[in-house]
Amino acid sequence: MINVIKVGGAVVEDPSSLDILLDAFVKVEGPKALVHGGGRSATKLAEQLGIESRMVGGRRITDADTLRIVTMVYAGLVNKNIVAQLQCLGCNALGLTGADLNLIRAHRRPITPEGIDFGFVGDVDAADGSRLLDLMSAGIIPVIAPLTHDGAGSLLNTNADTIAQTVASAIANSAVNTPVTLTYCFELPGVMGDPSDDSTLIPRLNEPMFRRLVADGTIAGGMIPKLENAFRALRSGIQKVRITNIRNLEGGTEITECSLE
């Protein structure tokens, strides 16, 4: 089993949460990679520099100044601190963006029909799963920041959930006979019937159930694109997708194909 684990900004930007995550992460057996966010730190640095953070549909509008900020925060501050801490825990971590080793190519998102220009935001074209497998076979643990590149010299800002799905799919399509699990960590124990009641954890979720729970309002907000990504991941060759939190990397909600219902 190869594990690709994605954690958001709220985890990596809080030292005690990060400690819990990294302790759990080092215990995961077999080849593994970590994909992280860092949006809150980026927003904070932008504020300190007097640069306005503009979000549309959960995505950051990324002008040249904002690209500098996310490059500093994601590839520098967040990524390298995780790498240094994993090294301390005996994991041979290697911090990466999509530009390093040409791992993840993307193109600038076109201006939307509504006229929104996301700027230096990248939609992924291809990820090099074979290279990531080679690194993992050599005992190296990729730690991936949510940045891609366009092959023409520019970095691009790409959503970390999308990076995790792309990377896990690319690995799954390169790995022969080794299944890939993609795990999304967030604040709650998993997908919940009622976020305030832990006993309402939904242990397994397939796409028809998901559509019903969106229709009746049980699943809403940021959870929707997260689950859309999860189902896309299942359709792209990843064997198992999980939504959980850092205290329970093996638990939470398992996202399944319909045939497994």
Place this chain on the structure above:
Amino acid sequence: MINVIKVGGAVVEDPSSLDILLDAFVKVEGPKALVHGGGRSATKLAEQLGIESRMVGGRRITDADTLRIVTMVYAGLVNKNIVAQLQCLGCNALGLTGADLNLIRAHRRPITPEGIDFGFVGDVDAADGSRLLDLMSAGIIPVIAPLTHDGAGSLLNTNADTIAQTVASAIANSAVNTPVTLTYCFELPGVMGDPSDDSTLIPRLNEPMFRRLVADGTIAGGMIPKLENAFRALRSGIQKVRITNIRNLEGGTEITECSLE
């Protein structure tokens, strides 16, 4: 021949100089690595954030806030932009700090006898030349930011000239039958008798000549530690050391051992 080329902040922070460097760098044949600085951008970001930059003997006093800044600027902004541009030029670049792959271990510099605490400044203990050789053998071009780690979870700020020398020595000591050239790029054509007169370029310099030129004031300022590093490099197994500028990577001043005078 393996080439390790070091460029300072003045080059990597000016887009047109960086273009000249990268065009010259991609033409260098054989395995190669790039080590870069970025101090001016760090000072500028510190200013924007209202954090005072304090330098002692050319070295930055690095408190926790300053460590965050240099991590963002060196490992993020400067490093990843170079990587993206090298990828555009067909070089399979990989951005690294000393924490990545445990490449460069260091320890915090002790408080000096004069009572100066440099904070999170690292003095290098060991670099993994064998790993760097493996990367270069696989066609990968390491791009190294001037940060190390202490193995206990903390990044450390380490002078880029020292990083270049350490990395080149470690490669030289791991490479069998392949000589290593270490090239320091800076603003002038090389070591000059008179910095304002290009015809006074000193094409070859050994240590006794260096001591005489320091004593008579011809060589002064920041050039002294640069040349100290160069002679240390020659004593540490590196076959050739060169001081030149980005327009002439094969020219400039060749630093030689006494026996070659």
